[in-house]
Amino acid sequence: MSILSRKVSRLLTVALVTSIALLPPVLRSVTRKPPNTQVAAQLDAARSEAYELARDAEEMTSLLNNDVSWQSHATVLNRIRDHVNNMGKILEKLQSERDEASPWQQEAIDRMVPLLKDIAANTTAAIEHLNQNQIRPVSEDYKEYLQQNADTAHALADMISSFVKYDRTRATLEALQDKIEMPHN
Secondary structure (H helix, E strand, O other), X not given: OOHHHHHHHHHHHHHHXXXXXXHHHHHHHHHOXXXXXXXXXXXXXXXXXXXXXXXXHHHHHHHXXXXXXXXXXXXXXXXXXHHHHHHHHHHXXXXXXXXXXXXXXXXXXXXXXXXXXXXXXXXXXXXXXHHHOOOOOOXXXXXXXXXXXXXXXXXXXXXXXXXXXHHHHHHHHHHHHHHHOOOOO
């Protein structure tokens, strides 16, 4: 191999190594769709509402173990219904901004839909049952509606919370990664 060939080979190696070293930041800047701040704010609001929903759904199941009137059940069910309606409004806003959301935000929105539909269906069924049976509710169907609501509400709150935590962790990691990468020229 001639001296010229070795120099060209070394230059190509340096160019290749440099391009590989610079490729991740370049690719990340091209492929990374930053999170939408409006979607992030709505997800945070959804997380708060979902925790309140889960708390009230849990309270609802505890009423089954206490000798309380059907009116007490109705009061808590109405609060749950209000949380479900609030979550529906938040989800509607999220879905309207879905196309501008980052991929992980889109995933969070998509995962919320079936859980909220299940909670809405169970809440409606429990309210209808209570309206038709204005006595201290004790039927197995009613208990099942309430238990499914509590379980699903907790799953919804945990899922949304995980996505919100992911966003915070992702932002921290990206900031650290930007600090340790080679400066862009």
